[in-house]
Amino acid sequence: MSSGAVFEMEPCRGRVAIRSGKNFRVDSPSCNAVVTPELSRELEHVLDLFGRNAKRKCQNIVGIFFKPGIFGHHKVGRAADIYRVGGVGLDVWKRRWDEAWQPCSRIRNANERRRLLDHERQTNLGWQFYKTLQTYGRWAQPYGYPIQLFGPWTRSEGPWKPISDFLLNAHRDHIHVAK
Numbered sequence: 001m002s003s004g005a006v007f008e009m010e011p012c013r014g015r016v017a018i019r020s021g022k023n024f025r026v027d028s029p030s031c032n033a034v035v036t037p038e039l040s041r042e043l044e045h046v047l048d049l050f051g052r053n054a055k056r057k058c059q060n061i062v063g064i065f066f067k068p069g070i071f072g073h074h075k076v077g078r079a080a081d082i083y084r085v086g087g088v089g090l091d092v093w094k095r096r097w098d099e100a101w102q103p104c105s106r107i108r109n110a111n112e113r114r115r116l117l118d119h120e121r122q123t124n125l126g127w128q129f130y131k132t133l134q135t136y137g138r139w140a141q142p143y144g145y146p147i148q149l150f151g152p153w154t155r156s157e158g159p160w161k162p163i164s165d166f167l168l169n170a171h172r173d174h175i176h177v178a179k
């Protein structure tokens, strides 16, 4: 997160590191995501859901990589930035997504198009992770600000489709959540 939609809060004590769970593994050093207990609970809940689904499909425990942020909610431990899912960067997942979608606009047969897109939805862990965060996470929405979930898919999938170019560019390679 850098600016524009950043919201600042009072510092809060008692921060904790986000730890690996039964259905997901934190690949990054624990100091990369030291957050409020509230955010840690919310993230661990969503990560568990995501990990369970991923496990069902590929039978591997899915790894998540955080990097520390600096601005806004990060200053007080109320935000986390995720850069890699399943060992692959979110920018790479997004590029794969775009590459799958582009030729689809040229495919006339609707069933064939649906089949290709379904395949990408079923196998793109980056997109699946974003959608899990969007569907099952309860993120901060400070008064007058958008829901604090930003990432490479925000413009196409929401929740804040009018995201500025500036903010979208700032989240091409990671997902930001705040609570």
Ligand SMILES: [Zn+2]
Pocket (backbone or CB within 6 Å): 001, 069, 074, 079, 080, 081, 175, 176, 177
């Ligand atoms: Zn951030």
